[in-house]
Amino acid sequence: MRDKILVIEDDMDISNLICMNLEAAGYETKPVYDGNQAVEQIEKGEDYDLALLDLMLPGRDGFSLIEPLAGHGIPVICLTAKGDVVSKVQGLKMGAEDYMVKPFEILELLVRMEKVLARTGKGGKVLCFRELQVDMKSRRVYEGGKEIVLKPMEFRLLVVFLQNRNVMLPRNRLLDLVWGEEFLGESRTVDVHVAKLRKKLKACEAIVTVPRGGYLFEDDETTGRGKGRR
Amino acid sequence: MRIRTKLMGLMAGVLFGACAFCGVFAVNQYMNASVRKLADIEQGKLELAERAFSQVGTREDFDKMGEEARDAYLRYQFERCYDKGYALLKGEKCIKNMTDYDIRAPHALGDEYAVQKLGESYLLIMKKELPFLEDYWVMSVQDITSTWEEGKEQAGKYGEVFLLVFACSVAAAAAVLRHMLKALEELRAQAERIKDGDFDKKVVLTSKDELKELSDSLNLMSDQLQEQIEDLQFLLGAMAHEMKTPLTSIMGYADSLLHVRLSEKQREQSLEVIRRCAGRLDQMSGKLMQLAGLYENEEIERQTLDLARVVQWVYEENREICREKGIDFQVSTEGPGGKMEVQGDKMLLASLFNNLVSNSIKALEDSGKIQVILMPEQSAVCVRDNGCGIPEEDIPHVTKAFYMVDKSRSRRQQGAGLGLALAQRIVLAHGAHMKIESRVGAGTAVTVFFLRLPERSGDFTA
Numbered sequence: 001m002r003d004k005i006l007v008i009e010d011d012m013d014i015s016n017l018i019c020m021n022l023e024a025a026g027y028e029t030k031p032v033y034d035g036n037q038a039v040e041q042i043e044k045g046e047d048y049d050l051a052l053l054d055l056m057l058p059g060r061d062g063f064s065l066i067e068p069l070a071g072h073g074i075p076v077i078c079l080t081a082k083g084d085v086v087s088k089v090q091g092l093k094m095g096a097e098d099y100m101v102k103p104f105e106i107l108e109l110l111v112r113m114e115k116v117l118a119r120t121g122k123g124g125k126v127l128c129f130r131e132l133q134v135d136m137k138s139r140r141v142y143e144g145g146k147e148i149v150l151k152p153m154e155f156r157l158l159v160v161f162l163q164n165r166n167v168m169l170p171r172n173r174l175l176d177l178v179w180g181e182e183f184l185g186e187s188r189t190v191d192v193h194v195a196k197l198r199k200k201l202k203a204c205e206a207i208v209t210v211p212r213g214g215y216l217f218e219d220d221e222t223t224g225r226g227k228g229r230r
Numbered sequence: 231m232r233i234r235t236k237l238m239g240l241m242a243g244v245l246f247g248a249c250a251f252c253g254v255f256a257v258n259q260y261m262n263a264s265v266r267k268l269a270d271i272e273q274g275k276l277e278l279a280e281r282a283f284s285q286v287g288t289r290e291d292f293d294k295m296g297e298e299a300r301d302a303y304l305r306y307q308f309e310r311c312y313d314k315g316y317a318l319l320k321g322e323k324c325i326k327n328m329t330d331y332d333i334r335a336p337h338a339l340g341d342e343y344a345v346q347k348l349g350e351s352y353l354l355i356m357k358k359e360l361p362f363l364e365d366y367w368v369m370s371v372q373d374i375t376s377t378w379e380e381g382k383e384q385a386g387k388y389g390e391v392f393l394l395v396f397a398c399s400v401a402a403a404a405a406v407l408r409h410m411l412k413a414l415e416e417l418r419a420q421a422e423r424i425k426d427g428d429f430d431k432k433v434v435l436t437s438k439d440e441l442k443e444l445s446d447s448l449n450l451m452s453d454q455l456q457e458q459i460e461d462l463q464f465l466l467g468a469m470a471h472e473m474k475t476p477l478t479s480i481m482g483y484a485d486s487l488l489h490v491r492l493s494e495k496q497r498e499q500s501l502e503v504i505r506r507c508a509g510r511l512d513q514m515s516g517k518l519m520q521l522a523g524l525y526e527n528e529e530i531e532r533q534t535l536d537l538a539r540v541v542q543w544v545y546e547e548n549r550e551i552c553r554e555k556g557i558d559f560q561v562s563t564e565g566p567g568g569k570m571e572v573q574g575d576k577m578l579l580a581s582l583f584n585n586l587v588s589n590s591i592k593a594l595e596d597s598g599k600i601q602v603i604l605m606p607e608q609s610a611v612c613v614r615d616n617g618c619g620i621p622e623e624d625i626p627h628v629t630k631a632f633y634m635v636d637k638s639r640s641r642r643q644q645g646a647g648l649g650l651a652l653a654q655r656i657v658l659a660h661g662a663h664m665k666i667e668s669r670v671g672a673g674t675a676v677t678v679f680f681l682r683l684p685e686r687s688g689d690f691t692a
Contacts (some may be wrong), residue, residue: 003231011475011478011479012481013483013503013506013507014475014478014479014482016499016503017479017482017486017500017503018482020486020492020496021482021486021490022490024490024492025490081474081475081478102474102475102477102478103477103478103481103482104478104482105485106485106486106490107481107489166490166491167489167490167491168488168489168490170492216491218491230408
């Protein structure tokens, strides 16, 4: 099951941008364009795993939405043009999980969302792709009903791919995300592990090497290319 | 050197000079007067004794005597008639000395009297020729040390008084000076504060002089500077914010195109958004440049224009858009007809009415009504719509750059938030004024009142 994200942003272009990218990466999104609509959504009792909140909204001030969202157990990441420390501190103090200043990078937004989802325990328990099933809790991987044994780093790499579908991941970013920023290995390490994943899992044929120096996990279902739901 | 030091030095010098001059003059006068008094008394005494001395013999008697006998006789008589302190002189020679002093060079003494210092004491010396004997003189030598000392004591006392008066006046002058210079110092500090960008503190002077006027001007300057800086800060802040939104879109969509696997349709949409947002930035920069140009350059081209023609041109410009949106757009003339001529820049005035009309278009959802009314009698043009209107509390602010009444509406309509600010600048540059009337839900009317041109006989048309 895909994670459901509430996108509260009044600018159509930016809202579309976020939804487009989140859906490509494998999330389900619900855009709302003002504070009152957002309150309606919360009160309807819709179950959202995360809310992306613009602080400058018509109708209702973004800050005033943090508490009701957090109160309903929806973690909040603030998105705003206000880069000043006071706004950041106020947002975080009121219960926001994280804070991003516009303009932002898509990959950074995705990474921060995963971090927040993991921290709050809201993230998907099982990641699925075709025959592949990854149980995040027991850290077991099944393909076609059969369990496949992966080494810890291979497992983490697979999870990063599944969480950032259709997003080009440069080798150095993969090193940072999987091995950590302190790791002093070469980008060859990534290539070796990707090769192992491709060998062990059939689904990992979807990992495409991008000529400009990265990898991309293709999932047609989420981009609307395949005969998927979109 | 500091002004205070200079003024103090000058004042002390002048005061010292004046007091010292007066003191020396007064003491001198006093001494002279007392010595003259003594001399007068002495003169009287001499005359009295002389009268007695003249009784001792007539001129004939003395002529008969031999010189030796005459001198001896005179010496004897002199001793009888005169007291201590007198001497009888014959020419240069002293023949009888009853003073305590030696007498030398008596010819050096003039007619009147002299004061001579001898050791610690002062002597008053006088001489007088005997009227009945030729070349016989009586000399008086009196010790006037006590009088002299008294004079000196007086001078000393005067000196004390002088010092006291001098000190007091210097202190008073210093206090007055300090007070005046303190005001100067405060003004300097205020100027310093303005330089450092601190506009909150003001100089408060209680005096009512030129310094007070200066401080008032300085305070006014500080206020106006602060206002302008705040306006500019607001403008910059608003501009940065307004730029961020399209920039976020451009960067985000470009990033997505580069790094995310999108469908063909999504790619096209992304490119469209980038194109549109870049256009918005371009439009904003164009308007900003126009605004900056108007700020910088108060001088505008002035030619006599027929407003009806300018309005007609604006009408042609916007007619198509209005027809597409189903808006009823009309130009009409109110009151008696006639030419409406103004002095101004054709392009700027066209831009002014274009801005007003496009604001009205933005205020109308669909199928509204826009009227441009020419009012030759008041020399005014009114742009009226029946759109959403502006809340009363926002009306005074709408001419500020980037001020947006409803953020979401403005963004959806892709306005830069500069239209009315620009309109206001153009209106001011033409010496005209703009009146904004609006009610929420009922519509907005913006009227521009131009300066009336003096009647002309010639035929001027743009």
